[in-house]
Amino acid sequence: MGLYSSLTVSVLRYRSFPEEKRLLIKSPLWNLVLVYSKESDDGDFLVDCINLLVSLCLSDSECKGAHGQLLSAILLKQEGSALYHAVNQSGYRFKTLPSFLKVALKAIRDSYTRDISISDCKDIILSSTKHELINSKKEIVGALELLKPLKQGDFLEAITYATALSISGESAIGTNLFNDFVNSIPEETRHLLWRIQTELVATALQIESEIQVGNLSNESTQKWQELIKKLEKEHEERAEFRDFPPGFNF
CATH class of the missing domain: 1.25.40 (Serine Threonine Protein Phosphatase 5, Tetratricopeptide repeat)
Structure with missing residues (x-):
């Protein structure tokens, strides 16, 4: 057969x-x-x-x-x-x-x-669908936890899981996991942009989870604004480095 x-x-x-x-x-x-x-x-x-x-x-x-x-x-x-x-x-x-x-x-x-x-x-x-995401919450969380400690190349994959948790109404779980990611990123200048981006995701999830329970805090919104300023500053500084003429040496 x-x-x-x-x-x-x-x-x-x-x-x-x-x-x-x-x-x-x-x-x-x-x-x-x-x-x-x-x-x-x-x-x-x-x-x-x-x-x-x-x-x-x-x-x-x-x-x-x-x-x-x-x-x-x-x-x-x-x-x-x-x-x-x-x-x-x-x-x-x-x-x-x-x-x-x-x-x-x-x-x-x-x-x-x-x-x-x-x-x-x-x-x-x-x-x-939201129903399918809710039904697969355990698997989504498991996949996200497997990314610890977060590598820079896995950031977009982590964002995918964060989006899934957001849609399914589980932003609080995403907040905790992304805070763990932030803590795992070395506090070095070369990792600053990556760290800010990861912390922005954690903060966005935190704000979303607070809105879901009707308790949005000033602390979270203020942290978001501060992170946006840090991100803009980091992008500006990186743009200045890109503008150095070819052959320029320190």
Whole structure:
């Protein structure tokens, strides 16, 4: 069954299939998904089968219902290349599945995906609904905590999680984590801009969390204004250095 199934799925992937005939392949595809999810290590082929099932055979209501929930649970069990495949090659089809955000959050922490690209994972996180973000709060916090101590190259990824926590109404959690990041950044001149930017995010989350409970403090708004001034000053000083003529030496 393996070779025949693989060839069939490969043909269906790259050729159009008439809509009136799609019900004929729905049951066989479901069988392949269920069999390969239990008895095979060929995760990439399994993802291809799910991709075909979603794109050719399932209605929007089925994708958003129990069928979609089951498929997300199967995808969540994948590792390595299959997990990367699910998010980076098929994510645009799968992102309407309930709880698929958890798959993207697992992929973004997987070494295989991180060695290639996490951009699609970030796109899925930022395009997720508030309900999905709330449902994946634990995974979002876990992914953010894994960035400790924060490296400068991970700053944009951290901002992605901060945005997700903000949308889900969990700004207070983001505040605490970003304050930890600020404390982990060395107090050196070369790290000043990065430190200010990180502290600005922490302060923005703090202000947002205070607004959520109806208790905005003067201390937080004043800190925000001071940080903005520091940021402007730092940018001005860096601009002056960039304006030195070529060949100028200290």
